[in-house]
Amino acid sequence: MSKAFSRIYIFLVFFFLYAPILLLIFFSFNSSNSNVAFNGFSLRWYEELFHDEEILRALLNTLIVASLASVISTIIGTAAAIGLSNFKKWKKKAIMNITYIPVLNPDIITGISLLLLFVAFNIPGGFITVLIAHITFDIPYVILAITPRLRHVDSHLFEAAQDLGATPVNAFFKAVFPQLIPGIVSAFLMAFTLSIDDFVVTFFVRGNAFSTLSTVIYTITKRKIPLSINALCAIMLLCVLTVLIAVNIFDKRKSREEFK
Amino acid sequence: MKSRVIAVPYVIWSGIFIIVPTLFVGYFAFTDSNGTFTFENISKIGKYANVFGRSIVYAAVATVLCLIFGYLLAYFMAHLKEHQKSLCLVLLMLPMWINLVLRTQALQNILMDNGVINRLLGLLNIPSLKLLDTSFSVVLGLIYNYLPFMVLPIFTSLEKLDNKVIEAAQDLGANSVNVFTKITLPLSMPGVYSGIIMVFIPCLSTFVISEKLGGGKVYLIGNVINDMFNQNYNFNVGAAISLVMMLIMIITLVVFGFLDDETKEGIL
Structure with missing residues (x-):
């Protein structure tokens, strides 16, 4: 098939994937409360976002749960x-x-x-149940990310370190652990992303008092659709892009150093 | 390195938070609200047969469309230059970081009666279309949310494909159609199977997409489960329906050869 056709096809698919999100971001700069008609540029929705207690609290909850869950699941996993x-x-x-x-x-x-487990043991929904749920779905991904890397670990180094007088624990942290660090970092990032992104599991185990970003967005958009949600989307995308670009530059620099 | 003890916390954790909850689904499905054994919940499932049927049809249609559009995209991406490939991969994964609810909301805005699409049609003097709250919008939403999950495993298996095999086939006189049907397609099947599993299962169980884009007109099995747990508080019937959904999931896994190690790799 011709090259032009493949280019046009790729462009169209990405257009389909991005148009809704980009429009959402575009309307975050709208001066009126409309997701369909643009009435002029303004930053009022960003201002409202930063004064919206409900969203800010949920953002904080999301970050706390995601950080704790990803750290704990990385260690256990x-x-x-x-x-x-x-x-x-x-x-x-x-x-x-x-x-x-x-x-x-x-x-x-x-x-x-x-949820059934928590109900059966009379554990009320809240921070703890959400944290437990997140750790539970994070750990398997950590294990599945680390296991293949273990096959490439040089176990002779571990034995050599012990022969040279290191205790097993010492030998592990000095000889084996450094080889696992790239795997552990990617497992951690994966767990963190999964936690930040989760809606469905959190929605069922959260109880009524505890909300994360995704559950707040779900409940808010059921009543009315304030454009501060759009502003939030724009900021989130900007954060992800920054991280991705940073990782990319870091990778390039690293491979260049290795090349030297 | 030889220590087994350090796996103990996970073994305990998985016992309490993976195995016991799964068993609880079965327990709730076969008991009434007082905890006595009953087949009543299971017998009530018959009432939802049409909802199950509808969910399977929606999920199947979305999966087939994802497969067609996704395979083509993965195929074209695999033939790009290296730096273009990595750009496409990043672009494909970026929307995954915006959560499902927000992405679906974004799509809803566009499809509304006075949304961007209908405004553009208006400029062309075409009468506006009813896009939202239709089967079309729900299937579109499923494709929109899960297409990347189809593309990624297929792309990975196409990437692994050894170019020499293709060259050898060409040297032996195969035309491009033959190369595709005899070599490329069979060798990318593990990716296709992973893609099908990764798209079909979430499509089958969704409730957010059908709720937001179907406006209550497209009632799927996920919505039934959600209502049972968040509105009617009938956990027992909810558990029975969930049990059937798990069964469908297991059948899907067996049919699409999850036992195959390569397919397993693709899912991760």
């Missing part, structure tokens, strides 16, 4: 991946199959099954 690699084969396989459950389950099933 990394330890699990290392420990599991020493399990007997069938035991390892059984546990890995369990690990796949939250990955494959539709979010709504993960959400209601945890």
